[in-house]
Amino acid sequence: MDLSPRQAEFADAALRLVARDGLSAVTFRSLAAEAGMSLGAVQKAFPSKEQLLRAMFGRLRETASLPALGEPGRPTLRDWFVALMVTVLPLDAPRRAAELQGAAFVERAPFDAEIGMAVAASDQELRAAFASLVRRAQAEAEVPASIDPDATAWAVLAFMQGMASQLTYDPVAEEAVRDQCRLIVDALLHGSQAGEHDEPASP
Amino acid sequence: MDLSPRQAEFADAALRLVARDGLSAVTFRSLAAEAGMSLGAVQKAFPSKEQLLRAMFGRLRETASLPALGEPGRPTLRDWFVALMVTVLPLDAPRRAAELQGAAFVERAPFDAEIGMAVAASDQELRAAFASLVRRAQAEAEVPASIDPDATAWAVLAFMQGMASQLTYDPVAEEAVRDQCRLIVDALLHGSQAGEHDEPASP
The missing domain is CATH 1.10.357.10 (Tetracycline Repressor, domain 2)
Incomplete structure (x- = not known):
């Protein structure tokens, strides 16, 4: 999924809401407030909640990575x-x-x-x-x-x-x-x- | 938490929605549809989503029970x-x-x-x-x-x-x-x- 910079910005703001209050706290309205943008801007970036959810999931997978732990399985x-x-x-x-x-x-x-x-x-x-x-x-x-x-x-x-x-x-x-x-x-x-x-x- | 029969009925309907589509699918509107009642009836039973959530949790704990498994820890x-x-x-x-x-x-x-x-x-x-x-x-x-x-x-x-x-x-x-x-x-x-x-x- 290719995200525009604006979509990525909203997805990241939505992930901040998730960490703070859970997935149910993510609405177009709360997201607009978190990102400091208008409701219309959110709706323009994501025509549906489903698309927002997929963008959030994509960003999470892109930015999450296993921590550096040295060579797997070592020393033991x-x-x-x-x-x-x-x-x-x-x-x-x-x-x-x-x-x-x-x-x-x-x-x-x-x-x-x-x-x-x-x-x-x-x-x-x-x-x-x-x-x-x-x-x-x-x-x-x-x-x-x-x-x-x-x-x-x-x-x-x-x-x-x-x-x-x-x-x-x-x-x-x-x-x-x-x-x-x-x-x-x-x-x-x-x-x-x-x-x-x-x-x-x-x- | 003491629930009226009507509140218990709504809480159970909301739990059916959770099992089908997850907690985010539970809105006053979807709950009214699931229970076959009016939106007003739901709002009268539960002034806030928080109260609905607590009622659902109460019902779940009341009705959920560990299955009959015989005496704990036996035969081994x-x-x-x-x-x-x-x-x-x-x-x-x-x-x-x-x-x-x-x-x-x-x-x-x-x-x-x-x-x-x-x-x-x-x-x-x-x-x-x-x-x-x-x-x-x-x-x-x-x-x-x-x-x-x-x-x-x-x-x-x-x-x-x-x-x-x-x-x-x-x-x-x-x-x-x-x-x-x-x-x-x-x-x-x-x-x-x-x-x-x-x-x-x-x-």
Whole structure:
């Protein structure tokens, strides 16, 4: 989606409203006030709310990027997963704004096929990257061969998403979050020993 | 919050709109149409959108209940966690509607202190119940003493919340979800052996 400079300016102003008051606070009227422009100027830039929403989503995807975290999966996958979680979780004002903006589109995803597909594709990309890091860590003997790379990737992402959501309304201090993440990542990357509990030992 | 029968009827109609099109689809006008009443009747029942929102939240909490799952944590905690996940995740139309209605209030939680506190309290109650089940399973030697009950409870809830959100826009077949949940629950309840990787063996 190619945006005019004016459209991009309005989309960014709308994203500021989302971070402050949620998606439901974005109306053509509130957006005009936030951008310091007339209602007519907003309506001229975006004939429909749908088009505004898509422009906001486009800007979010353009400007959001994973933080610089060094080489993925290094020095160890465990340390990197913990660092990733602490870096993206909403533990201060800028990360909180980013989380609330992303969450607004996750909230729209079930009702908008285009946004839904884009969010699902982005999840799948992250899970594939995580799973491939798990496979490498298995090859390097950092984590046991018995854990399932895809299930682990799925769990890490679901866990991050759930935690991020929770921290927006129930804040926890960064050090406590880091400790919890460390325990969970250790549990997920240790994994259960195949057959240890459920199957008789092989003869 | 005590609702008149008319207010309850409108709140339920608004929750149907949320399940169909999201919270942003709820306006006094769309609600009047959904309930088959006049706009004036809605405005008389709810002088403000805020009051409507609180009534919806009240109805949701009144009518939503955890599914009957037998005795918590039985026959084993592992089996019960997996059964709980499969029972609450949005894997068919009724569970999807319930998830979307709940998610709408989670989305409001960061911006509305009253809703935020209620959602956080409900999370805390669930985590406390999960942690106490983990402690019992440790006492009964179902799970190792080395895992942290509170971190595990926190992870299970965050994981369920993230998965539930994801399944509303990126559906997965129930059997595959059950398999993934089983692997993750096994990993979380196995836990890493304290000191196994990070510390030298004690003398």
